[in-house]
Amino acid sequence: MxxxxxxxxxxxxxxxxxxxxxxxxxxxxxxxxTYNDIFYAFLLYNFFAFAVQLPIGILxxxxxxxxxxxxxxxxxxxxxxxxxxxGLIACLIAGIGNACFHIGAGxxxxxxxxxxxxxxxxxxxxxxxxxxxGAQPFMNTPIAPIIFILLLSLGGYISYRIYHKYHxxxxxxxxxxxxxxxxxxxxxxxCGTVLLRSYTGxxxxxxxxxxxxxxxxxxxxxxxxxxxxGILGDKLGFKTIAxxxxxxxxxxxCGAFQNNxxxxxxxxxxxxxxxxxxxITLTALVNFMPxxxxxxxxxxxxxxxxxxxxALYNIQFPYFNPLGLTVLVAxxxxxxxxxxxxxxx
Numbered sequence: 001m002x003x004x005x006x007x008x009x010x011x012x013x014x015x016x017x018x019x020x021x022x023x024x025x026x027x028x029x030x031x032x033x034t035y036n037d038i039f040y041a042f043l044l045y046n047f048f049a050f051a052v053q054l055p056i057g058i059l060x061x062x063x064x065x066x067x068x069x070x071x072x073x074x075x076x077x078x079x080x081x082x083x084x085x086x087g088l089i090a091c092l093i094a095g096i097g098n099a100c101f102h103i104g105a106g107x108x109x110x111x112x113x114x115x116x117x118x119x120x121x122x123x124x125x126x127x128x129x130x131x132x133x134g135a136q137p138f139m140n141t142p143i144a145p146i147i148f149i150l151l152l153s154l155g156g157y158i159s160y161r162i163y164h165k166y167h168x169x170x171x172x173x174x175x176x177x178x179x180x181x182x183x184x185x186x187x188x189x190x191c192g193t194v195l196l197r198s199y200t201g202x203x204x205x206x207x208x209x210x211x212x213x214x215x216x217x218x219x220x221x222x223x224x225x226x227x228x229x230g231i232l233g234d235k236l237g238f239k240t241i242a243x244x245x246x247x248x249x250x251x252x253x254c255g256a257f258q259n260n261x262x263x264x265x266x267x268x269x270x271x272x273x274x275x276x277x278x279x280i281t282l283t284a285l286v287n288f289m290p291x292x293x294x295x296x297x298x299x300x301x302x303x304x305x306x307x308x309x310x311a312l313y314n315i316q317f318p319y320f321n322p323l324g325l326t327v328l329v330a331x332x333x334x335x336x337x338x339x340x341x342x343x344x345x
Contacts (some may be wrong), residue, residue, distance in 0.1 A: 005162060006112060009105040012074065012155045015125035016101045019077050019148040020049070020094050021134025027145060028094075031087040041091040043312055048095025050305035054254045057103045057294030066107040066170060066294075071159030073101025074152040075333070081145045088339045099301075106297045108170050110286050117238070121279030123229025126295040127225045132219040136212065159326065182342075185287055189339030190285045196332045197277070200308025203320050203328070204271065206256060208264050217264070221272035229276030230283070238280045246333040249273035253329065274329065277336060284343055286289050
């Protein structure tokens with residue numbers, strides 16, 4: 001039962017992020033006439049798509065209707081396409097739809113994961129590829145909205161069927177648990193490392209990323225890193241994989257500044273290794289908050305939004321050099337270790 005549901009949600013994750021990127025870049029932004037309009041549309045979308053996952057996650061934990069929340073997200077993205085001429089309104093609706101899908105599907109995947117990181121790593125990995133491909137110029141075609149409306153309608157229907165068929169198995173048990181000061185400290189560390197990882201991710205603007213094939217290779221590194229991080233973390237231990245991957249990524253990033261094939265290879269390996277900690281961080285946080293999976297998921301996406309704010313405001317990145325990246329990655333590793341110190345794996 002578990003694998004097909006996780007596979008469906010992973011494919012839908014790709015489609016939702018793909019559809020949102022196409023909507024924003026090619027169907028909503030053309031109706032925004034000034035730079036300020038585009039900036040606020042981008043900020044508005046990211047706020048609702050990431051930061052608002054936290055309150056939606058808290059609400060979803062109590063609703064216990066995760067597949068319906070995910071299906072609602074698919075339908076809201078369709079509605080955003082229909083509202084594309086409204087510009088800012090379309091971006092807002094798409095952001096809420098994206099957030100609903102992530103929370104609904106994310107909670108179900110975390111329930112099925114049984115404290116393992118591999119399923120959540122596979123689930124979250126597909127989104128990066130969807131965003132990258134959806135922003136490419138060849139997606140600027142009138143037929144794209146029709147295709148996405150059909151696919152996301154199917155996604156909404158599948159979510160509805162999952163809810164009715166597996167609702168009992170996918171119910172999230174609510175148990176009261178008072179967090180100790182030690183647990184609060186470790187949760188703070190996990191949130192802090194995600195915030196720092198988000199900021200570092202926006203720092204990575206290597207010159208060689210521009211061509212499509214190279215950009216696709218770089219994005220594939222992100223996708224594989226998230227998937228492999230969960231798989232290897234389950235097999236070899238969370239702390240082992242987290243510290244090893246971050247150490248190796250810092251080394252690779254030092255060689256990624258060369259504008260040649262060596263730089264491309266080192267940068268791709270660096271981003272792959274850097275993203276391996278993502279499912280480990282999420283799973284570790286959920287282990288502290290087993291009956292609040294939606295809140296845990298939303299808490300980390302809220303940190304992602306906070307870490308992206310410098311990029312949203314086009315603030316210069318003083319750390320984009322070998323030494324700066326090494327310091328950021330090392331600091332992320334130290335903070336993450338503090339959050340993982342009592343993990344059994």
